[in-house]
Amino acid sequence: QKEVEQNSGPLSVPEGAIASLNCTYSDRGSQSFFWYRQYSGKSPELIMSIYSNGDKEDGRFTAQLNKASQYVSLLIRDSQPSDSATYLCAADGGSNYKLTFGKGTLLTVNP
Amino acid sequence: KAGVTQTPRYLIKTRGQQVTLSCSPISGHRSVSWYQQTPGQGLQFLFEYFSETQRNKGNFPGRFSGRQFSNSRSEMNVSTLELGDSALYLCASSRQADNEQFFGPGTRLTVL
Numbered sequence: 001q002k003e004v005e006q007n008s009g010p011l012s013v014p015e016g017a018i019a020s021l022n023c024t025y026s027d028r029g030s031q032s033f034f035w036y037r038q039y040s041g042k043s044p045e046l047i048m049s050i051y052s053n054g055d056k057e058d059g060r061f062t063a064q065l066n067k068a069s070q071y072v073s074l075l076i077r078d079s080q081p082s083d084s085a086t087y088l089c090a091a092d093g094g095s096n097y098k099l100t101f102g103k104g105t106l107l108t109v110n111p
Numbered sequence: 112k113a114g115v116t117q118t119p120r121y122l123i124k125t126r127g128q129q130v131t132l133s134c135s136p137i138s139g140h141r142s143v144s145w146y147q148q149t150p151g152q153g154l155q156f157l158f159e160y161f162s163e164t165q166r167n168k169g170n171f172p173g174r175f176s177g178r179q180f181s182n183s184r185s186e187m188n189v190s191t192l193e194l195g196d197s198a199l200y201l202c203a204s205s206r207q208a209d210n211e212q213f214f215g216p217g218t219r220l221t222v223l
Contacts, residue, residue, distance in 0.1 A: 034211065043201055043214040044154070088154065090212075097166040098144065099212060103153035 002027040004091050006102035015111050019076040021087050023102055029094025035074045036088040044088055079109045115204050115215035123221045129190040132218045136183050136204030143185040148199040160185055197222045
């Protein structure tokens with residue numbers, strides 16, 4: 001069973017701090033990785049995608065991918081209370097036409 | 112650019128009934144994926160359609176079915192509803208299933 005694992009949290013950080021969210025995946029054939037943010041009662045919203053080893057930055061968000069370690073992370077700099085949400089990591093299945101999602105990490109940013 | 116739309120947004124049904132949910136993808140997206148989300152299980156993959164063909168199916172009973180039309184709109188059907196089918200049903204569209212997927216607002220199904 002191909003899996004994506006995340007710490008369920010909750011992860012609590014003070015406002016202005018860096019939040020670090022981690023994810024591991026089991027399928028070495030996975031090539032595409034995504035981070036989604038889901039506010040309570042809402043649907044997931046795509047915030048980052050990453051396909052190559054290394055870092056990808058978009059505003060306050062940085063995604064990091066290490067395929068050798070099968071590890072993906074998301075850093076949120078200058079965390080804001082509005083960043084409080086569940087963050088979902090997803091990986092493709094190597095051409096099996098689906099994404100596999102982790103169960104998500106609940107992030108709380110305290111003012 | 113209009114996003115993914117899903118109808119209805121809320122449904123209340125009783126056990127044994129059946130339900131049909133609809134999803135309209137982003138214009139130009141030909142892949143539609145369906146997911147079930149529950150607090151305990153997270154996002155579970157139901158199936159994926161591309162150009163009216165189901166290319167992958169998750170581990171759900173045959174009561175769960177779907178289809179896709181030539182305009183890429185998709186429907187999913189759940190027959191003989193059970194209490195455990197109460198969940199948020201999400202559809203997501205993309206150009207290809209393993210590319211960036213964009214979610215609709217979901218349909219909240221409650222089975223009594």
